[in-house]
Amino acid sequence: MKNDLRIAFMGTPEFAVASLRALLESGYSIPVVVTAPDRPAGRGRKLQPSAVKVFALQHGIEVLQPERLRDPDFLEQLKEHRINLQVVVAFRMLPREVWSLPQYGTFNLHASLLPDYRGAAPINWAVINGETRTGVTTFFIDEKIDTGNIILQRETAIGPGESAGELHDRLMHLGAALVVETVGRIAAGNLDTRAQKHLQSSKQAPKLDRENCRVAWTEPTGQLYNKIRGLSPYPGAWTFLEHGGDLNPVKLFKAAEAEIPEQGDPGQIRIKGHRWFAATGNGWLEILELQLPGKKKMAAREVLNGLELQVTSRFL
Incomplete structure (x- = not known):
């Protein structure tokens, strides 16, 4: 079924580029990429494309940049590519109209061992909380955030002096390999997912903000x-x-x-x-x-x- 797959890849930062590159190098067809609109950045506040957009254009892949994911024009453009699988890495929350579209579903790569560290900043919070192990998870997207059926997971140790940036780079490559393996399982019809409904965790990964990044010197x-x-x-x-x-x-x-x-x-x-x-x-x-x-x-x-x-x- 590998030759039958037509993948829409959705992602924005450099973390996602590794997975997109790995899929292309594995021979999968990716006719379209969905990424964030260009945003002003730098001292001149010039519009800058996302890392995923730059990579996609370099490899001749069509790029869609919707402001609204429910936009009828965007949905129609996506359908025109006859997509039957969607892969999401470091993107935004998808509405049902998008994630339910392809025949083989939509899966996401998350940089933690779900259900631990659901949320926006799993790599940071694992290090902040002094964890010694973490990993990556692929799961099918559903209505809620990071709660869908788990497909595959890979675990890795966190070094005692490792920074979030260093761990980010390792998980980026570990995750890319897991994405390719996950697509391979889907292509072969060899899936054995497990539901997260009964899995609970007190370890969360909320968005980082000015308040939770401040140092409190009374702490140990x-x-x-x-x-x-x-x-x-x-x-x-x-x-x-x-x-x-x-x-x-x-x-x-x-x-x-x-x-x-x-x-x-x-x-x-x-x-x-x-x-x-x-x-x-x-x-x-x-x-x-x-x-x-x-x-x-x-x-x-x-x-x-x-x-x-x-x-x-x-x-x-």
Whole structure:
């Protein structure tokens, strides 16, 4: 049935490109790609295409960019391609009119071991919560978010110092391989799905926002260490730096747990040579990489060369 498949691929960021590339290299027919409309980006706010759009056009694939997924014109364009399978990777929630369209269904790749970490930011939250294992899941889409029947899963360890960005890149490739395997199972009619209806989990992955990315220095050292690496490199954990009477937001990208005998006041800053330490709820973190307002990301020792912190300087 492989030659019979006509796939519509739906995705937007670089994470999705790996799966699209893997499907093409495996010989599957993908006559159309659906991705987000071009958005303004950069200092000039020029319209920028998504990573998926760039890749698709390079490979001669038609690209659809609907603002509204229920738009009758978009649905008609999709139907004209005689699609019988839809593959979704890092896209938006689909209405029934779209996901129920193809004969063989619509499946999604999710970067967690469902039902754990349903939601928008599964990679970040797995690291933030100190998980030691995660993985990728393919599942058929239904009315709710990340609740459809599971097709396949693959598990992997999370390294003790691994950042969300590093894990993202590994899961991107692990997920691409799983997408190809899933399409192969569908093509061969060899599916053994399992329902999620009876599977519950308290581990959720809500959208990241300014509030849940802020560092609370009263939390334990290990928890703060996981939060910083779980938000690195994007969107970045942040805190206020009180310095010289000013209060400036600072992003933290890399830290390490530090052994300092005496306990400090949470948020207190201590400088030893070219090393920068901050007190937590039960110990100390060494700040290794950060970004000051209007500056590029820098190693802490480089920041200290141009910033004279005072005894009263602290994180809030």
